[in-house]
Amino acid sequence: MxxxxxxxxxxGTGKTTLTASFAVLAKKAVLADCDVDAPDLHxxxxxxxxxxxxxxxxxxxxIDDEKCTKCGLCRGKCRFDAITEDIKVDPIAxxxxxxxxxxxxxxxxxxxxxxSGHAYISKTKYGFMAHAxxxxxxxxxxxxxxxxxxxAKILAEREQGDLIIIDGSPGIGCPVIASVTGIDAGxxxxxxxxxxxxxxxxxxxxxxxxxxPPFVCVNMYDINEDNARKIVDFCExxxxxxxxxxxxxxxxxxxxxxxKPIVEHASESDVxxxxxxMWKNIVSALxxxxx
Amino acid sequence: xxxxxxxxxxGTGKTSVAVNMALSIGNVQLLDCDVEEPNVHLFLHPDxxxxxxxxxxxxxxxxxxxxxxxxxxxxxxxxxxxxxxERVLIFAELCHSxxxxxxxxxxxxxxxxxxxxxxxxSGSAGDLELVYGExxxxxxxxxxxxxxxxxQIKKDRNVVLxxxxxxxxxxxxxVKGSDFCILVTExxxxxxxxxKIMVQVLDGMRTPFGxxxxxxxxxxxxxxxxxxxKNIPILLEIPYQRKIAELYSRGVPFSLxxxxxxxxxxxxxxxxxxxxxx
Numbered sequence: 001m002x003x004x005x006x007x008x009x010x011x012g013t014g015k016t017t018l019t020a021s022f023a024v025l026a027k028k029a030v031l032a033d034c035d036v037d038a039p040d041l042h043x044x045x046x047x048x049x050x051x052x053x054x055x056x057x058x059x060x061x062x063i064d065d066e067k068c069t070k071c072g073l074c075r076g077k078c079r080f081d082a083i084t085e086d087i088k089v090d091p092i093a094x095x096x097x098x099x100x101x102x103x104x105x106x107x108x109x110x111x112x113x114x115x116s117g118h119a120y121i122s123k124t125k126y127g128f129m130a131h132a133x134x135x136x137x138x139x140x141x142x143x144x145x146x147x148x149x150x151x152a153k154i155l156a157e158r159e160q161g162d163l164i165i166i167d168g169s170p171g172i173g174c175p176v177i178a179s180v181t182g183i184d185a186g187x188x189x190x191x192x193x194x195x196x197x198x199x200x201x202x203x204x205x206x207x208x209x210x211x212x213p214p215f216v217c218v219n220m221y222d223i224n225e226d227n228a229r230k231i232v233d234f235c236e237x238x239x240x241x242x243x244x245x246x247x248x249x250x251x252x253x254x255x256x257x258x259x260k261p262i263v264e265h266a267s268e269s270d271v272x273x274x275x276x277x278m279w280k281n282i283v284s285a286l287x288x289x290x291x
Numbered sequence: 292x293x294x295x296x297x298x299x300x301x302g303t304g305k306t307s308v309a310v311n312m313a314l315s316i317g318n319v320q321l322l323d324c325d326v327e328e329p330n331v332h333l334f335l336h337p338d339x340x341x342x343x344x345x346x347x348x349x350x351x352x353x354x355x356x357x358x359x360x361x362x363x364x365x366x367x368x369x370x371x372x373x374x375x376x377e378r379v380l381i382f383a384e385l386c387h388s389x390x391x392x393x394x395x396x397x398x399x400x401x402x403x404x405x406x407x408x409x410x411x412x413s414g415s416a417g418d419l420e421l422v423y424g425e426x427x428x429x430x431x432x433x434x435x436x437x438x439x440x441x442x443q444i445k446k447d448r449n450v451v452l453x454x455x456x457x458x459x460x461x462x463x464x465x466v467k468g469s470d471f472c473i474l475v476t477e478x479x480x481x482x483x484x485x486x487k488i489m490v491q492v493l494d495g496m497r498t499p500f501g502x503x504x505x506x507x508x509x510x511x512x513x514x515x516x517x518x519x520x521k522n523i524p525i526l527l528e529i530p531y532q533r534k535i536a537e538l539y540s541r542g543v544p545f546s547l548x549x550x551x552x553x554x555x556x557x558x559x560x561x562x563x564x565x566x567x568x569x
Contacts, residue, residue, distance in 0.1 A: 009328050011301010011456040016481065037459040038299050038485040059368070079389055092463055092496070097368055097389035136491040139460040142431060170301035170456045171327035174431035194542030195306065195330040202328060202428065209429040224540035253509045256480055 001156050002286050003164045003183040005034075005212075009199030011170035013189045014219040017252055018275065019167040020044035020261035023126040025279040030161050031124065032152035033131040034145045034179040035169035036117065037138075044261050047122030047129045055132065055147060057116035057140035059096030061089045067108035074100035074109060092137060116140055119147050121155065128155040142174035149179070163288060172206045180212050185286055187215045187243070192227035200231065204240065214240050215285065217278060220248040241285060244278025246271055293450040294563055295324075295469040299485030301456030303475045304505035304529065307539060309453040310334045311546040313419055315556035320448040323423035324465040325455040326409060326436040333542045337421045339414035345424065345439045346405035347388040347432070352379045356400040363392035363401060384430060409436035413443060420448070437464045449560070458488045463496070470567045472500040473526070479510035483517060490521070499566060503559070506531040524566070527559045 006015045006022075016035070023031050023045060033041040061082070063074075068087060075083040078100055082093035089100075091114075101109040117134040130151035132144050152164045168179040180186055186207045190200040200216070207214045216235050221228035228245065235242045247270050255265035263272045296309045306323075310331055313321040323331040350363070350372065357379060364372040364379075371385035372392060383406045393401045408430040413422045422443045424436040433455070441464075444450050454465040466472050474489055476482040486502075493500045502518055507528040518525050529535065538545045546552040 008301075010330070011298075011303075013302060037457045038301075038488060040300070040481040040484055043480050043484060077390070077394070092467075095368075095387060095389065097387065097391055098366065099389050099391045099394060102366070102391060102394050134459055136458055136488050137460075137463050137495055141457075141459045171325075171433075171461075172428065173327045173426060173433045173461070175459075176327075177429070177431050191540075193540040194333045195328075195539075198330060198333055199328040205428045223536055227540060250509065253479055257511050259480065 001162055001164065002288060003166060004185050004187060004282065004286065005166040005168050005179050005183050006187045006189060007168035007176060007180065007203055008170055008189045009172060009203035010190070010196055013191045013196060015189050016040045016044070016167055017256065017262060018189060018217065019165055021263040021275045022165050022279055023124070024261045024263050025276060026163055026165060028127045028159070028161055029163040029165050030127055030152050030156040030159065031129040032148050032164055032166045033129070034148050034166050034175065036132045036141050036144045036148065036175065037134045037169065039131055039133060041167050042131060043259055044256070045124040045126060045129060046259065047120070047124045047131065049120050049122045051121040053119040054115050055117040055119050055144050056113045057138065057143045058114065059098070059111040060091055060114045061094050061096065061100050062110050062112050063087065063089060064108045064110070067106050069106055071105065073103045073105065077103045095139065117144055119144065119151060121151055127161070128159060130155060142178040145175045145178035172202055176206065180207060180210055183212055185215055186212045187217055187282065189217045189219050190231060191220050192218060192224040192231060197227060197231060215243045215282065216240055217244040217246065218242065219246045221245045222247050243281040243285065244274060246274045246278070292471070292564060292567060293444065293452065293469045294471050294473060295452040295454055295466045296473045296475060297454040297462055297466055297489060298456060298475045299458050299489040300476070300482050303477045303482060305475050306330045306334070306453055307505070308473060308475050308503055309451050310544045311552060312556045312560055313451045314544055315546055315553045316449055316560045317418065318448050319451060320420045320422070320445050321451045321453070322440050322443065323453045324437045324440055325453055326424035326426045326433045326440065327455060329423045329425055331453055332421065332423055334544050335416040335419065335421055337414040337416040339412050341413040343411045344407045345409040345411050345436045346407045347386070347435050348390065348403035349383040349386045349388060349406040350381055350392045350401045351404050352381065353400040353402070354379060356398060358398060360397060362395050362397060366391050366395045387432065388435070408432060411439050433461045434464050437461060458485065458492050463492065466493070466496065466498055469498055471563050472498050473503055474500055475503045475505055476514055477506045477510065478504055478512065478514045480513070482510070483514045486514065487517070490523070501526040501563070501566065504528045526562055527555060
């Protein structure tokens with residue numbers, strides 16, 4: 001079984017749009033939406049939820065006001081500024097580390113479990129899908145990503161699937177690291193802008209750091225062809241395969257409004273054709289059985 | 292006044308709004324809190340005059356005195372410590388630096404040392420003061436770097452904070468303490484979906500906010516319907532224009548080439564000031 005993660009560094013370069021098309025083209029891949037704090041893939045694939053799991057990612061300190069003497073030791077030791085001046089726990093800042101409970105001289109602090117989100121296993125017309133929703137503002141998105149990936153793996157094993165396609169989140173921090181560890185390849189989707197180039201370089205460094213083979217896709221390449229060429233040259237020098245160059249076309253937004261992957265919404269469009277070509281390149285590079 | 296700029300969905304134009312607004316008002320300190328992928332400096336070409344490492348404290352065990360009781364590993368919720376009968380392994384990149392292991396060690400053989408996770412850079416571009424952070428590649432935790440960037444805030448200035456995308460802890464850390472938050476969205480289903488999550492986050496934080504619609508004209512009208520229903524002010528619309536997109540791609544703030552926008556961003560800022568003082 002192979003695992004491919006679509007990532008980007010910079011947000012809004014087209015990760016989810018491409019992932020949805022790959023879902024159609026791959027036929028029977030398991031999909032994993034690992035952008036758990038702003039998941040969008042479901043709006044194109046319309047999953048039907050089969051199972052919902054509570055995600056208990058972290059703990060929360062709770063102070064028993066009857067026992068608390070307001071000595072302030074906990075406030076002094078908390079490195080996350082999560083205890084207020086009047087000795088209350090700020091639930092947003094609290095990491096649930098438990099230091100306050102250790103230092104409290106009167107045992108007034110306990111740690112309680114909190115539900116930080118939900119993970120889902122779903123069925124789509126393109127295959128099974130693992131996804132999740134982190135509660136707004138919660139921490140520990142990395143742990144929830146790991147749970148989504150575990151669910152995807154279980155689904156792929158059960159279905160004897162040979163591919164998991166992972167839609168990652170922007171950035172290079174905790175949730176992205178959790179989305180790329182142990183995968184077979186990372187597809188970095190970039191755009192020919194100064195920000196796109198800068199963030200592509202950092203995303204490629206991240207993949208190298210974790211020894212993940214990279215592919216690059218230049219999306220909306222005709223917005224600035226000079227920059228697009230720079231990206232292609234840079235990739236050639238670094239011996240990184242550019243698997244696709246997708247033109248800008250407002251029809252992509254139209255497909256999104258219609259809630260459909262572009263290869264279904266406008267299969268004859270230039271974007272759809274180039275996406276198909278790119279998918280074939282990925283399939284052969286990953287040595288996948290089907291296409 | 293501190294104004295942060297967030298979005299939920301990535302790539303909606305946070306950095307563009309932050310940079311163009313900062314260039315249109317005076318007495319500005321612009322802080323790029325997207326430490327995973329900082330981009331503000333690409334548009335401003337600042338003279339950097341200070342570069343400092345950002346570190347967190349991670350545990351070091353004096354193995355000669357350690358009796359491998361395992362209390363530290365038992366306490367650690369990040370699974371950053373592994374204790375076998377002969378050895379202690381510390382995984383610095385998993386450590387959240389709570390300091391708990393030092394407190395629970397019965398023999399007091401754990402101390403802490405600095406572990407570098409990022410870089411703080413400060414400088415200026417004309418009258419504008421710029422501060423940004425850069426998370427080291429492979430380090431998972433942006434929060435301490437964001438905190439370091441925000442420690443540079445000068446309250447007597449017009450402070451503009453550019454937030455990372457998403458709706459989780461790095462965004463909260465950025466927006467916390469702001470007088471106002473601008474949510475930049477695009478009129479598409481993805482833009483609206485992630486905007487709604489951000490609205491929940493800001494309601495929970497009791498931070499006042501308003502919307503900037505970027506790439507107006509694409510997609511559909513549902514963002515507008517949602518804002519009307521929820522009584523959320525739309526402060527500015529930036530139309531989808533090839534010229535704006537092209538300037539952005541070259542790293543040029545569009546208000547420099549299209550001066551009529553300077554005034555619009557000034558109006559935006561003044562409107563926010565009025566909303567905050569209410």
